[in-house]
Amino acid sequence: QKEVEQNSGPLSVPEGAIASLNCTYSDRVSQSFFWYRQYSGKSPELIMSIYSNGDKEDGRFTAQLNKASQYVSLLIRDSQPSDSATYLCAGANFGNEKLTFGTGTRLTIIP
């Protein structure tokens, strides 16, 4: 099992709808998680971090962590065409020395 796994997609969502991105992780990853957004040809940009079980909201973004089920998700409300990008889930190893990234989910918001 990979340390961090994501559905590669692609995922298409109508403008204004909620986009839901999911990620599962193995026991080898600690419970610090991050969501990155990467536009085509650009470098990844950190958009959310979550460390505790439950939800964390920041604007239109909500990160959810469920330690019992070992999954972390990102919800994007009121999706905009500018949200079209690849979203990367990452987990830190137990020493918090380095991140392991998932393969990313390509999201397209349809106007």
Add this chain to the structure above:
Amino acid sequence: EADIYQTPRYLVIGTGKKITLECSQTMGHDKMYWYQQDPGMELHLIHYSYGVNSTEKGDLSSESTVSRIRTEHFPLTLESARPSHTSQYLCASSAGTGGIFFGQGTRLTVV
């Protein structure tokens, strides 16, 4: 937001040449990283450093080498470039547990 700079942004070079990709950060972060990413593919960690005079190889085997003589500087060197080295190289830094921040990347093409 971390200020992390990579030069050059784009490099086209002939086979057999020695190249150094520069990476500098102004945030005083102890931890720095080099990732390699082919277009549309996942990120692979190739080198990381916890501080001055500390370097470790990452999860993906790489023919490149790195050095960390100063906190702010983490250059990557290829002694003899080959077409298989064609890729995007992303430098990143971190203060600790709050995620990592990427530079703009260097897109390397070896002809």
